[in-house]
Amino acid sequence: MDQPVKFYQTGTFTVGNRLLGEGQRSVQADMERTNSLNSGHRACQGCGEALGARYAIDAAMRATGNRLIAVNATGCLEVFSTPYPETSWQIPWLHSLFGNAAAVASGVAAAQRALGRKDVRVIAQGGDGGTTDIGFGCLSGMFERNDDVLYICYDNEAYMNTGVQRSSATPPAARTATTPAVGALPGNVFGTGKNLPRIAMAHRIPYVATASVASLRDLERKVTDAMAIEGSRYIHIHVPCPLGWGSAPENTIKVARLAVESGLFPLFEARHGEVTSRTPIRRRVPVTEYLELQKRFAHLFGKSPDVERIAHIQAIADRNIAEFGLLS
Amino acid sequence: MLKQTEGSRAVAEAIALCRPQVICAYPITPQTHIVEALGEMVKEGGIAGCEFINVESEFAALSVAIGASAAGARSYTATSSQGLLFMAEAVYNAAGLGLPIVMTIGNRAIGAPINIWNDHSDSMSMRDAGWIQLYAETNQEALDLHIQAFRLAEELSCPVMVCMDGFILTHAYDRVDVPLQRDVDAYLPPFEPRQMLDPAEPVSIGAMVGPEAFTEVRYLSHHKQLRALRLIPDLAEAFRARFGRDSGGLIRSYRTEDAETIVVALGSVNGTVQEVVDEMRADGSRIGSVSICSFRPFPLAALRETLQAARRVVVLEKCLAVGLGGIVSDGVRKSLSGIVLNGYTVIAGLGGRAITRQSLRRLFEDAQRDELDQVTFLDLNADLVSHALDRESATRRTGPTAEALLRRLGTVASRIG
Amino acid sequence: MFQIRLHGRGGQGVVSGAEMLSVAAFLEGRYAQAFPSFGSERMGAPVMAFCRIDDKEIRLREPVLEPDALIVQDPTLLHQVELFSGLRPAGRVLINSTRSFDELGLSGLAQGPRGFVLCSLPATELALKHVGRAVPNAALLGGFAAVTGLVAIESVLAAIRQKFRGVVAEKNIEAAKEAYDLAVKMRESAHA
Numbered sequence: 001m002d003q004p005v006k007f008y009q010t011g012t013f014t015v016g017n018r019l020l021g022e023g024q025r026s027v028q029a030d031m032e033r034t035n036s037l038n039s040g041h042r043a044c045q046g047c048g049e050a051l052g053a054r055y056a057i058d059a060a061m062r063a064t065g066n067r068l069i070a071v072n073a074t075g076c077l078e079v080f081s082t083p084y085p086e087t088s089w090q091i092p093w094l095h096s097l098f099g100n101a102a103a104v105a106s107g108v109a110a111a112q113r114a115l116g117r118k119d120v121r122v123i124a125q126g127g128d129g130g131t132t133d134i135g136f137g138c139l140s141g142m143f144e145r146n147d148d149v150l151y152i153c154y155d156n157e158a159y160m161n162t163g164v165q166r167s168s169a170t171p172p173a174a175r176t177a178t179t180p181a182v183g184a185l186p187g188n189v190f191g192t193g194k195n196l197p198r199i200a201m202a203h204r205i206p207y208v209a210t211a212s213v214a215s216l217r218d219l220e221r222k223v224t225d226a227m228a229i230e231g232s233r234y235i236h237i238h239v240p241c242p243l244g245w246g247s248a249p250e251n252t253i254k255v256a257r258l259a260v261e262s263g264l265f266p267l268f269e270a271r272h273g274e275v276t277s278r279t280p281i282r283r284r285v286p287v288t289e290y291l292e293l294q295k296r297f298a299h300l301f302g303k304s305p306d307v308e309r310i311a312h313i314q315a316i317a318d319r320n321i322a323e324f325g326l327l328s
Numbered sequence: 329m330l331k332q333t334e335g336s337r338a339v340a341e342a343i344a345l346c347r348p349q350v351i352c353a354y355p356i357t358p359q360t361h362i363v364e365a366l367g368e369m370v371k372e373g374g375i376a377g378c379e380f381i382n383v384e385s386e387f388a389a390l391s392v393a394i395g396a397s398a399a400g401a402r403s404y405t406a407t408s409s410q411g412l413l414f415m416a417e418a419v420y421n422a423a424g425l426g427l428p429i430v431m432t433i434g435n436r437a438i439g440a441p442i443n444i445w446n447d448h449s450d451s452m453s454m455r456d457a458g459w460i461q462l463y464a465e466t467n468q469e470a471l472d473l474h475i476q477a478f479r480l481a482e483e484l485s486c487p488v489m490v491c492m493d494g495f496i497l498t499h500a501y502d503r504v505d506v507p508l509q510r511d512v513d514a515y516l517p518p519f520e521p522r523q524m525l526d527p528a529e530p531v532s533i534g535a536m537v538g539p540e541a542f543t544e545v546r547y548l549s550h551h552k553q554l555r556a557l558r559l560i561p562d563l564a565e566a567f568r569a570r571f572g573r574d575s576g577g578l579i580r581s582y583r584t585e586d587a588e589t590i591v592v593a594l595g596s597v598n599g600t601v602q603e604v605v606d607e608m609r610a611d612g613s614r615i616g617s618v619s620i621c622s623f624r625p626f627p628l629a630a631l632r633e634t635l636q637a638a639r640r641v642v643v644l645e646k647c648l649a650v651g652l653g654g655i656v657s658d659g660v661r662k663s664l665s666g667i668v669l670n671g672y673t674v675i676a677g678l679g680g681r682a683i684t685r686q687s688l689r690r691l692f693e694d695a696q697r698d699e700l701d702q703v704t705f706l707d708l709n710a711d712l713v714s715h716a717l718d719r720e721s722a723t724r725r726t727g728p729t730a731e732a733l734l735r736r737l738g739t740v741a742s743r744i745g
Numbered sequence: 746m747f748q749i750r751l752h753g754r755g756g757q758g759v760v761s762g763a764e765m766l767s768v769a770a771f772l773e774g775r776y777a778q779a780f781p782s783f784g785s786e787r788m789g790a791p792v793m794a795f796c797r798i799d800d801k802e803i804r805l806r807e808p809v810l811e812p813d814a815l816i817v818q819d820p821t822l823l824h825q826v827e828l829f830s831g832l833r834p835a836g837r838v839l840i841n842s843t844r845s846f847d848e849l850g851l852s853g854l855a856q857g858p859r860g861f862v863l864c865s866l867p868a869t870e871l872a873l874k875h876v877g878r879a880v881p882n883a884a885l886l887g888g889f890a891a892v893t894g895l896v897a898i899e900s901v902l903a904a905i906r907q908k909f910r911g912v913v914a915e916k917n918i919e920a921a922k923e924a925y926d927l928a929v930k931m932r933e934s935a936h937a
Contacts, residue, residue: 069525071395072534082535092525094398095534097421100391103383107350107395107403108525110379114349114401120527138391141384332771334764496806500780501767599804684807 027059027220034061034090036070041088042080046249048213048239048256049077049154053125055213056152056237059220061091063227064121069094069108073101073126073135076161076241077154099134101126102142105149121227125152128169129159132194143203143232150226150233153196156241164244168194171264172316173309174296176244181299190312197270200234204273207233212265213240214257218279222269238265246295258290263317266324278324287314329506335467335497336361338504339432342471343404344375345512346430346478349519350396350403352381354389356411357444358494359434363406386411390418390431397427398533400524402478404429408494409436409450416454423458423549425534426522428481428488430474431459435595435646436494437679441730445680446494448594448646451623452655458549460488460556461624462576463594467492467502469621472575475507476563478516483559485522486552491623493596493646495680507571515570553625560622578627580619581634583609587616589696590635592660593644594620597676597683601644604688615692620656631663640670642695644688644706646677653703670698676706712736746799747895748809752828753818756788761908762816762882763794766889768904769896770798778803791826798895814893816885817841818868820849835860837893841868841881864892864931866924875920876913883909887921891928898925 027033036057043050061068069092072078078095081088096104105124112120124142126135131153142149158176159165166176166188173187181187200208206229211219219237226233240256242249259265260279264287267279288310291297300306321327331338340362343351351370353363370380379396383389386407393403407415412433422429433451437443451461460480464470470492477488492498523533537545557578564576574580582602584590591601598619608615618634620627635641641664643657654673661671672695677683687707694700715736719726726732749766753759760781767777778797795809810830814837817828823840832838838854838861840846846855846863855863866888868881876883883905890898901921906914 067527069399069527079536082532084536084538084540087532087535089532090530092527092530093532094395094525095532096391096394096425097417100387100394100418103388103391104395104398106381106383106388107352107392107397108399109395110350110352110381110392111396111399111401111403114377114379114396115399116377137385138388141388144384145381147381330771332768332777496780500778501764502778502803503771503776596806599806602804682808684810685805686810 026217027062028055028216030062033058034066036061036089036091037081038088038090040086042083043076044241044243044249046242046252047076047080048241048252049127049156050080051213051216051252052154052211052219052237052239053077055216055219056223056235057091057123059223060121060123060150060227063224065119067120068092069120069122071096071101071105071108071122071124073124073130074098074161075127075130076156077125077127079161098130100138101130101135102149102151103138105151106142106145106147109148121150122148123150123152125154127160128153128155128157129167132168132196140203143200143205143234146205146231148230148232150223150235152223153234153236154239155236156239156244158241158244160241160244168192169196171313173300173306173313175299176296186299187297190309197234197236200236201270201273203232205232205234206230206271208236208270209234210236210238210265210267212238212256212260212267214253214260215267215279218267244296246298247293251293255290255293258285258293261285262287262290263321263326264290264313266320266326268324275324278326280328281321281326284321284327287317329508330503331506332501332503334361335470335492335500335502336434337365338467338471338502338506339474339492340365340369341506342474344369345507345509346475346516347402347513347518348375348378348404349401350379350381350393352383352389352392352396352403352405354383354386354407354411356386356408358436358446358498359406359408359432361498362432362434386415387418390415390422390429393429393431394418394422394425394427397422397429397521398425398523398525400519400521400526402482402519404431406432406434408434409438412450412454413438416457419454419459420457422487424545426485426549428478428485428519430477430481430488430490432474433489433491434494434498435491443679444494446496446646447678447680448491449648449678451489451491452647454489455624455655458486458553459624460484460486460553460622462488462490463621463623464490464492464497465580465596465598465619465621467497467500468504468573469575470497471504471506472567472571472573475512475516476567476576480556480559480563482519484552484556486549486556491595496596505573511570515567556622557625557627557629560625576621578620578622578630579634580621582617582619584616584618584634584638586614588614588639589616589642589692590638590640591615591617591642591644591692592620592631592635592656593617594623594656595646597644597646600683600685601688604685604692607685607689608692613692613696615696623656623659626659626663628659628663631660632667635660635664635669636667638669640672640695640698642672642674642692642700644674644676644683648675648678672700673703674700674706675703681707746797746803746805747814748812749796749798749814749816750809750812751794751796751816751818752822752826753792754788754822755790755792757792757818758880758882759792759818760794762818762886763796765882765886765901765904765908766796766896767798768907769886769900772900772903773896775800776803782808791822812836814889814895815839816889818881818885820844823849823851829854829861832859832861835862837861838863839885839888839892840865841885843867843870862892864888864928866927868920868924871920871923872917875923876916883917884920884924887924888928891925891932898922901925
């Protein structure tokens with residue numbers, strides 16, 4: 001083709017690979033895809049994490065010629081993918097503990113070197129709880145050593161598997177079981193929380209990227225690019241959780257897209273601590289369009305909307321847009 | 329080859345001879361010299377095909393070992409005290425997954441109060457995690473046990489802790505015989521994992537197990553340790569055949585054949601105990617001692633056989649079951665189920681307090697006259713204790729207990745022993 | 746069994762001294778045990794190390810409570826720490842000092858009923874002279890060989906060579922040798 005074709009997934013997937021050259025097609029469209037995370041797992045209807053993991057791991061398998069080992073932290077992905085006595089993983093997979101996926105993966109990677117298996121690569125994966133909170137120490141250690149591991153964080157912004165408790169990735173004002181929508185300031189507190197992609201960048205590791213299940217090919221491309229790099233790499237994927245967010249299961253991709261288009265979840269890449277690319281917002285939306293679809297923000301709306309705090313959230317989005325230059 | 333070297337160094341040389349593939353290290357007194365020596369050896373190219381990783385915590389150290397072992401590499405780490413507690417979750421995890429990791433514990437007291445000196449509270453805290461626990465009496469045995477440990481771990485698919493007294497052994501210079509590489513190779517074959525993360529044959533390791541099978545999984549690990557009761561003496565015998573000396577095994581008896589009083593202990597204190605036994609034997613006492621090497625699995629049958637004819641058993645412990653008394657005593661008592669004899673628990677050496685010949689002599693003589701309490705704290709400073717108790721009953725705001733005791737004790741730097 | 750207790754302050758090489766002594770005995774085909782006893786890890790705090798030497802395996806693991814000999818690397822400890830606690834009759838005491846034991850206020854000890862044999866050697870000065878650092882342990886071991894005859898000076902020198910590397914080893918050896926000669930001379934003049 002002479003012209004690059006842009007496809008906008010505005011509600012259907014009928015526009016797709018038929019019009020693209022083979023090299024541009026999604027891994028998931030390939031009949032030979034590995035289905036690393038096979039069907040039969042027990043994820044909820046509309047689970048963003050299952051979607052993201054399937055795309056990410058299959059892309060990594062293609063990039064490595066099917067020479068991949070995955071280490072998984074405790075959490076939703078680990079639990080729904082291995083319901084006793086079954087497993088839906090078709091790749092070598094290890095679940096260790098909640099807080100040590102990064103360290104265990106470092107060990108697996110070290111073993112490959114010791115065993116002379118230079119082509120076998122390692123992915124560590126966990127949710128936001130296992131990454132930004134309890135797994136933070138081990139993650140920072142892995143980054144600092146520049147261990148050859150790609151760490152993927154599936155960020156659904158709370159400890160979902162244990163019943164929706166607040167993590168340091170939970171956004172301000174969001175209702176969780178431990179930041180209930182009661183009292184003078186319902187929901188999660190403002191002025192708290194960690195930005196893991198920025199923290200990863202501060203370690204100056206070779207590759208950091210954010211991705212979203214709203215842009216699945218972008219996600220595949222980022223994983224593929226990451227696997228071509230040696231050393232510590234980090235990809236932070238935004239994955240809506242219908243159960244925890246109180247959004248309709250069929251709206252998962254739509255909600256994820258609104259997060260990106262509002263500026264609340266910027267898509268960018270960074271290398272050795274410097275931002276190297278960002279995905280511009282095509283159609284900017286006010287944060288309310290995003291928040292309204294999720295019951296976890298319901299207390300901000302209704303008869304007397306919390307104008308002040310909605311404005312505060314809008315300010316966060318505005319700042320992201322300004323900082324990353326998302327409207328060019 | 330005979331060498332005069334630090335215990336830690338001897339252990340490091342033994343590990344190196346075992347051809348480890350991944351070593352991960354986090355510093356904590358008193359094990360640090362071991363991993364430092366290993367790090368140096370790896371960096372200088374002395375251990376082929378070995379990756380040495382400096383991790384950011386003990387939790388990370390064992391986690392790295394878990395990943396490496398699951399991926400089919402022979403893995404090793406070391407820790408003590410607080411570090412062992414910090415990795416506690418991973419300790420249980422490694423045993424539950426059946427990964428043959430070998431870990432040295434440089435035995436050190438657990439705080440609070442913070443204390444860097446030797447006792448057995450650290451390894452005792454993990455006694456039921458499913459690891460095999462071996463205690464070394466001397467630096468030679470510490471060196472030898474690591475070689476046996478790798479073979480034991482890999483044959484059973486069970487992690488092994490080799491415990492050696494911090495400072496007393498780790499930092500002591502002793503004469504040791506460091507084996508030759510070819511002899512270690514003959515004794516310890518290359519690692520052949522039961523399970524392995526391998527793209528050629530994918531498996532899922534670490535999945536959830538529900539009520540349907542959890543009991544069976546646990547039973548199998550129990551069964552594994554019972555098998556170890558046979559395997560440990562076998563491997564010690566094979567060791568003797570190859571290297572020409574007695575090291576390891578379940579227990580070691582010293583002059584117990586006709587003993588009326590038998591002292592049971594773990595680790596380096598056995599050396600001092602044996603000296604006192606000899607002194608007292610020379611004076612006509614019928615006394616002997618038993619050193620327990622394998623604490624897990626606990627050698628019930630072997631102990632029963634050795635202790636059953638005695639009149640009394642004195643269990644000398646460097647650990648404390650707070651509110652209860654002895655930990656080792658529990659196991660010893662269990663081994664004597666149905667047999668009536670006098671059993672005494674002596675808590676000694678906590679936090680590095682020296683256990684002297686003199687004190688032991690007095691203690692054993694009291695034992696012989698059956699003039700011991702059920703639980704005795706050896707060399708307890710009664711004045712210090714009653715002072716603290718008096719203060720507590722006199723006033724509410726007594727301040728931190730440890731600091732108050734130290735103030736009463738005065739400067740210790742000027743003291744000997 | 747011969748038991749030695751070494752006293753000093755952190756940073757003066759007390760522990761290394763005990764270790765080298767054990768190596769010297771090992772090189773003569775004997776069994777030896779050396780181990781430290783220290784408080785905190787900081788420099789300057791009183792430190793002890795122990796060494797046992799025997800012709801059979803040493804099983805004892807208690808601190809040396811009844812030494813046959815003392816090596817005192819820092820004379821400022823003299824009236825602060827109970828250095829002589831447990832010293833056996835006719836015990837040897839080697840003190841690192843430029844002053845004689847009279848000047849150190851120890852003549853009572855030397856002439857006392859227990860028959861201690863005291864010797865003071867300027868080990869720090871010798872170390873500064875040969876090595877350029879105020880670490881007196883090697884020199885004191887040289888003196889120790891002369892004072893006790895427990896190990897040969899050749900063994901001490903070989904042990905120093907094992908502990909230190911290259912030029913530093915040779916310099917420590919010079920200090921040890923001079924201390925040895927000095928101690929021999931002092932012993933001869935005392936008997937004269």
